[in-house]
Amino acid sequence: MDSVDVMDVVARVRDTLEDVFAAVAEVRDRTAALAAVRDRDPEDLGTADLAALRPLLHDRLRRHRGLVSGIGFIAEPGLLCDVPAWLEWWQTTRDGDLRPLLLDLDPNTSAYSDYTHWDWFAIPRETGERACAGPYVDYLCSDEYSLTLSVPVHFNGRFLGVAAADVYLRHFEAAVLPLLRRLPGPAALVNARGRVAASTDARHLAGALLKGPRFGAARLRQCGEIPLALAEL
Template sequence: MSDRHVDQVADRVHTIVADVFRSLDHVLASVVACYRASGSFACADLAAVRPEIFDCLSRTHEVVAGAGVIMAPGVLADRRRWLEWWQAPPEQDPVFLNVDLDPDSLDYYDYTAAEWFAVPERTRRRHAVGPYVDYGGTDTYMLTFTVPAEVDGRFLGVVGADVRAARFEALLLGVLAASPTQITLVNGEDRVVATNSPRLPAGSLLPDPGSDRLPLPELPWSIVTGARRATVLSA
């Protein structure tokens, strides 16, 4: 696939995603340093990571809606499971996300089964998930980016960030609107991440996946081109 509009979309996607992962790398470094400095890694030790989490939310406030650390079971000395997760409401201080981590509860949240946790645990590589409806947090379509935390071969958990799908698409609007043809960014299941077609809302399945697509490096996403659009929106 050779099209300058497609290349521009790919470059813009890469820039946005790279900025998110760059911020997560700072949180990751803090988690690793905290783990190494602790004789018995406990929940209270994660307070030392919060400044980096808050800084991530501050630096990326126009993109990231939530960020934090999700611990692998058994890593903390005093908690079997733990989410050190903070959300960033507009014009407000970060808010802690309190979820039910009691396996005997009807509302138990088993995050270890979530793709954003299970895939980095298995592959030890960064991952992107979505769009999906975040029923447990914001009830909106969300994208989640995660990075595995590992020390000397031990998997500690993941560092992650949530990005609202609508916000992600808005950040791509300029390059998408400039294309005279339909351009759709899809995930591995051919669900729409972003597009310049008003008929394809985020999260919907691409009705005609076609064969003309550009896989994006290090992401489970592809760019698919379609028919010529009737009009081109102003950027």
């Protein structure tokens, strides 16, 4: 297969995740608009305000059914007036129902779920750039191998939190494996550390770490601005 065809596969993989980033950007913009309503007294922003995001979140989960498993806004601790931390986060169940994610977000309890150290939150907060975290086991939301796509939310120069979406690896593989199978030989999509997000090589399944001489010898093609690369094995 010539390089034009390979790059077409790369472009289609990129577009698959760019569609998810577009939905996340809508959540970012809607959240910033909610903050703008409170511009005169931003300290009054609370969970009731974020509830206004729900129609958008529900619609995007339905629109991207089969790829996006969860979507929402994750607040910077201390942002809201009525809780110390908050996730306005909705997920699709295996039955296709929509449900909110409910976590213990009280820092004074032993079950406190501190989300600020996860890459999908820390990278946008620290760099101001979007992130594609994973593949990793998402112990916070689902216990599933996942990718989490996130973007920072700012208003008037203040970091409010991140808008994000989860993509289970099993859903991502279902979307991109038909593309990878068009290639003449085995191939995998990997992150910068060599962690496999999808693969047509039975020796390197999703979630595995591609390393050693085989990874060093692989030809890598970056998927645009998405931090995944196509490795021809």
